[in-house]
Amino acid sequence: MSNKTSKSKDSSLWVIIRNNTYMLRIIYSITPGRVFAKLLDAFADYFSWVFFSIIFVRFLLDALENHRSYSSVVVFVMGSMAVFGLLTLFSSWYNQRYARFTEQKLYHAISMKLFKKASTVDVGCYEYPQFYDQYTRAASEANVRAVRILDDMAGLITNIGAAIFVMVTMAQIDPFVALFTFFPVVANFIIGTKTNKISFQHSQDDVPHNRKLGYVNRVVFLQKYAKEIRLSRIFDVVKNLYDDGAAGILANVKKYMRRSILLQFIKVVLIYPLVFEGVWLYVAWRAIIERDLSIADAAMLANAIVVASNLLTYMMDGFVKVAENGLYIANLRGFLAYKPQIAEDQPGRDITSLDSIEFRHVSFAYEGSEPVLQNVSFTLQQGRKVALVGHNGAGKTTIIKLLLRLYDATEGEILLNGRNIREYSVQRVRRLFGVVFQDFQVFSLSAVENVAMVEEMSDKLREKSISAMKTSGIYDKLANLPHGTDSTLTREFDSEGVVLSKGQVQKLAIARALVKDAPTLILDEPSSALDPVAEHEIFEALARTYEHDANKIVFLISHRLSAAIMADTIYVLDNGSVVERGSHEELMGLNGLYRTMYTKQAEKYRDLDESSTVAKWEVNA
Numbered sequence: 001m002s003n004k005t006s007k008s009k010d011s012s013l014w015v016i017i018r019n020n021t022y023m024l025r026i027i028y029s030i031t032p033g034r035v036f037a038k039l040l041d042a043f044a045d046y047f048s049w050v051f052f053s054i055i056f057v058r059f060l061l062d063a064l065e066n067h068r069s070y071s072s073v074v075v076f077v078m079g080s081m082a083v084f085g086l087l088t089l090f091s092s093w094y095n096q097r098y099a100r101f102t103e104q105k106l107y108h109a110i111s112m113k114l115f116k117k118a119s120t121v122d123v124g125c126y127e128y129p130q131f132y133d134q135y136t137r138a139a140s141e142a143n144v145r146a147v148r149i150l151d152d153m154a155g156l157i158t159n160i161g162a163a164i165f166v167m168v169t170m171a172q173i174d175p176f177v178a179l180f181t182f183f184p185v186v187a188n189f190i191i192g193t194k195t196n197k198i199s200f201q202h203s204q205d206d207v208p209h210n211r212k213l214g215y216v217n218r219v220v221f222l223q224k225y226a227k228e229i230r231l232s233r234i235f236d237v238v239k240n241l242y243d244d245g246a247a248g249i250l251a252n253v254k255k256y257m258r259r260s261i262l263l264q265f266i267k268v269v270l271i272y273p274l275v276f277e278g279v280w281l282y283v284a285w286r287a288i289i290e291r292d293l294s295i296a297d298a299a300m301l302a303n304a305i306v307v308a309s310n311l312l313t314y315m316m317d318g319f320v321k322v323a324e325n326g327l328y329i330a331n332l333r334g335f336l337a338y339k340p341q342i343a344e345d346q347p348g349r350d351i352t353s354l355d356s357i358e359f360r361h362v363s364f365a366y367e368g369s370e371p372v373l374q375n376v377s378f379t380l381q382q383g384r385k386v387a388l389v390g391h392n393g394a395g396k397t398t399i400i401k402l403l404l405r406l407y408d409a410t411e412g413e414i415l416l417n418g419r420n421i422r423e424y425s426v427q428r429v430r431r432l433f434g435v436v437f438q439d440f441q442v443f444s445l446s447a448v449e450n451v452a453m454v455e456e457m458s459d460k461l462r463e464k465s466i467s468a469m470k471t472s473g474i475y476d477k478l479a480n481l482p483h484g485t486d487s488t489l490t491r492e493f494d495s496e497g498v499v500l501s502k503g504q505v506q507k508l509a510i511a512r513a514l515v516k517d518a519p520t521l522i523l524d525e526p527s528s529a530l531d532p533v534a535e536h537e538i539f540e541a542l543a544r545t546y547e548h549d550a551n552k553i554v555f556l557i558s559h560r561l562s563a564a565i566m567a568d569t570i571y572v573l574d575n576g577s578v579v580e581r582g583s584h585e586e587l588m589g590l591n592g593l594y595r596t597m598y599t600k601q602a603e604k605y606r607d608l609d610e611s612s613t614v615a616k617w618e619v620n621a
């Protein structure tokens, strides 16, 4: 993943501008009103500040010195107050209502962008800690940064306007005095840039540690871990991750704090006194010693210098903040710009039916791992019912993942209807398969939504979902509940939610695969949690369903070889290679791995049968 997503830390001006404008464009596309309202709010802020510190004071002192009419003072004061009142009213509406409202809108839209991207990145990304780090960095900062970028940018623009105004006003009275403001501004900029780089690096270094804290939090709060935690001492082990994370965060505090404190000290102790005290000495000198400054101008100048140096300091801070925001946005841009190698939206040929599936000398290795499949070749024609069997880790599920284009083969090719799978649209290919994976998930939604798996439920789809539930054998359980098939699964959001057993969930997953009515049905260990009666019933029902549908290919992966017997062809995988193939009878005749596995299982079942007979006999006795 590290080489797949760009993680730019370049702080050159061009990159900063590009990153900020990139984010501003996103913000503008989501809520243009917020952009204009924030600009007006920032203007209201600076206007009130500059107006009352400089113009207001100067006008009043000038009116007193030059004996202007009382009514002109009243009009000026009342007019100023009216404008101030209106701007304050606008600011409180903006900050209390509009900003919060649009903030949510921004958060929502940006989160959706992130979710969408995260749900389309290559599945292989999940094998990289760097992926989680980058996603966390992008996700944790993007929302907050979006608002900050707009606020900082609007602040900077109005700040520049206000600074120009104040500097020009000052220069009209004393061009020399403006120089006072530059030293602290430049010094502040240099220190601010350094401080921000340190705090950015600090926050980035904290991400892996914070993820460990987050992981432990999840383990404690999520239901799926609750049983293991109560029945074992695993939490003592997991908790070490929390300790590691917390220690890492503390180490980073130690690593970065000394430099930050030093820079802060230089800024506060050395820079500010130079401006504020120095300026008053200069103005007092001109007014008392040189006597070339009126009271109104002296007061205005003294205020203006403080205001100007503050404005320029804020302006430099604004530049630094904008640069800092640019660094954070680089994470988001990098993440959103990531182009999956197997892109769902990549254009490709359409495919709606399957005449044949062929694996031609296919080899595959997960990135950074040894080869999992080696030179696998087989061809399946329409209507074939095949089983993949083999020991744990032989590569059975990996074959399915390649077929679904969750990964691409490292060598060789997979052909659908005689064409390389890569020529087809990924979405179209995935629609060809109804799959039950071993690690299927239940969502906190209604049972029928868990089966249909689409947002808009039509009556027809509901009917199909219910019929699939009947075939998989879960319907009776759900139909008897107060909300029937609309009952929510899990109790995370609904106290009346249903908690299904593992076997019941497996039946639900089978219904999910059936409802797709895809040309190929893939069942990866579909009966591992089912009792023998339920297993028998499901396979009977599946056989009935597919008996009449001669076109469909059924792919079964199972450790229960009794289930694999029904297949036309059984492929035996060992260490990533197909070592045997044929019908049950043919494979038994080969005297190879299949026969050994089958005989061992048959013995086990016979032993179980015998022991249960003994148990029955003991009970009867």
Ligand SMILES: Nc1ncnc2c1ncn2[C@@H]1O[C@H](COP(=O)(O)OP(=O)(O)OP(=O)(O)O)[C@@H](O)[C@H]1O
Pocket (backbone or CB within 6 Å): 127, 366, 367, 369, 372, 390, 391, 392, 393, 394, 395, 396, 397, 398, 399, 438
């Ligand atoms: N995402 C992954 N990254 C790296 N290695 C993986 C990944 N998934 C599986 N493997 C490895 O690939 C090998 C084959 O795994 P696969 O899941 O295909 O086996 P399987 O035959 O389906 O096993 P089982 O019967 O236990 O389900 C295993 O050694 C496994 O450790």
